[in-house]
Amino acid sequence: MSVKYIIGFSIFLIVLVACNIYFYYNLTSVNKHVILSAPRKVEATSSVHKDIIDHVYNLPNEYKVKNPNFTPLQRNLVQSFNASVINNLKSVWNYVDEWADDESLFPHKDGAPGQILQAMRASQIALVDNAPKGTQLKLLLLLEGKQKLLFKPKRYNLTHIINGHIYAGFDRHNSEVFAYYLAMVLNFKWVAPVITRRINIDQEIMRLATPGLKKTMVKNEGGRLCIYGKCYYCKINETVCPDSNGELEGAAILYLDKQFRIHKSPWRRSYNSKKMEWEKDNDF
Numbered sequence: 001m002s003v004k005y006i007i008g009f010s011i012f013l014i015v016l017v018a019c020n021i022y023f024y025y026n027l028t029s030v031n032k033h034v035i036l037s038a039p040r041k042v043e044a045t046s047s048v049h050k051d052i053i054d055h056v057y058n059l060p061n062e063y064k065v066k067n068p069n070f071t072p073l074q075r076n077l078v079q080s081f082n083a084s085v086i087n088n089l090k091s092v093w094n095y096v097d098e099w100a101d102d103e104s105l106f107p108h109k110d111g112a113p114g115q116i117l118q119a120m121r122a123s124q125i126a127l128v129d130n131a132p133k134g135t136q137l138k139l140l141l142l143l144e145g146k147q148k149l150l151f152k153p154k155r156y157n158l159t160h161i162i163n164g165h166i167y168a169g170f171d172r173h174n175s176e177v178f179a180y181y182l183a184m185v186l187n188f189k190w191v192a193p194v195i196t197r198r199i200n201i202d203q204e205i206m207r208l209a210t211p212g213l214k215k216t217m218v219k220n221e222g223g224r225l226c227i228y229g230k231c232y233y234c235k236i237n238e239t240v241c242p243d244s245n246g247e248l249e250g251a252a253i254l255y256l257d258k259q260f261r262i263h264k265s266p267w268r269r270s271y272n273s274k275k276m277e278w279e280k281d282n283d284f
């Protein structure tokens with residue numbers, strides 16, 4: 001027997017043993033973790049945070065190992081947010097406006113999301129008005145080039161905790177931004193692009209405000225101009241005021257000027273004491 005043959009056979013044996021150990025380990029670890037603890041009813045208290053962390057910690061191993069198929073998808077998604085230089089804002093808006101596709105409400109391919117987000121950040125505002133639809137204060141920004149954005153102003157800092165019942169407090173502007181990126185990760189292609197934008201109360205709001213919007217602005221004790229707006233829950237004593245730089249931060253959402261059929265969400269909240277199906281049925 002030649003030395004070459006012995007070395008080759010030894011390598012083959014080592015690889016075989018290593019493969020066995022690998023498969024044995026994987027099989028046993030999957031079996032060990034496959035039984036998830038039965039769904040527990042989670043109490044809506046401060047321990048919810050801890051419950052979530054505990055649950056994630058106890059997930060079966062297959063959820064902790066990143067699927068290699070995911071890496072190129074992740075890379076493409078991150079790249080699609082790349083805001084490359086835009087030469088012609090108008091062509092970006094036309095592209096969005098004329099978009100018609102069975103799969104998505106907005107262009108999603110070839111770096112379009114990054115272009116749209118950047119155009120939303122960079123476009124000059126031409127006119128600002130109240131946007132009275134819905135329950136919360138929001139403004140309508142008309143951009144140069146005629147694209148519209150909804151602007152939902154910041155009410156709380158990111159770490160602020162709202163205590164009280166489920167619908168206590170105002171909606172949070174950050175949640176609009178999170179919703180957009182989460183939708184993109186989940187491949188839900190019907191959520192409007194959102195960015196955060198800071199706008200100057202004098203230069204970009206007062207100077208460009210419609211008379212109707214000006215009527216819903218008041219000065220606070222500090223002499224700053226604040227907005228209470230026009231909406232279902234808007235009250236004159238619940239204003240948003242600019243920060244020390246004279247700016248309002250908010251979520252700016254791409255406005256879709258189209259008519260849609262409305263489908264009520266089965267997960268919507270109840271507006272009275274009656275619980276919704278999803279609140280009563282753990283298997284909903």
Ligand SMILES: Nc1ncnc2c1ncn2[C@@H]1O[C@H](COP(=O)(O)OP(=O)(O)OP(=O)(O)O)[C@@H](O)[C@H]1O
Pocket residue numbers: 133134135136137150171192253254255256257
């Ligand atoms: N991106 C958008 N483009 C066009 N219209 C929109 C957009 N976002 C919201 N709208 C319209 O404005 C309405 C109110 O929007 P939204 O639900 O975001 O406001 P809200 O103040 O949070 O109200 P609610 O408490 O009812 O959810 C929607 O029902 C829809 O008709």
Ligand SMILES: [Mn+2]
Pocket residue numbers: 134171
């Ligand atoms: Mn809402």
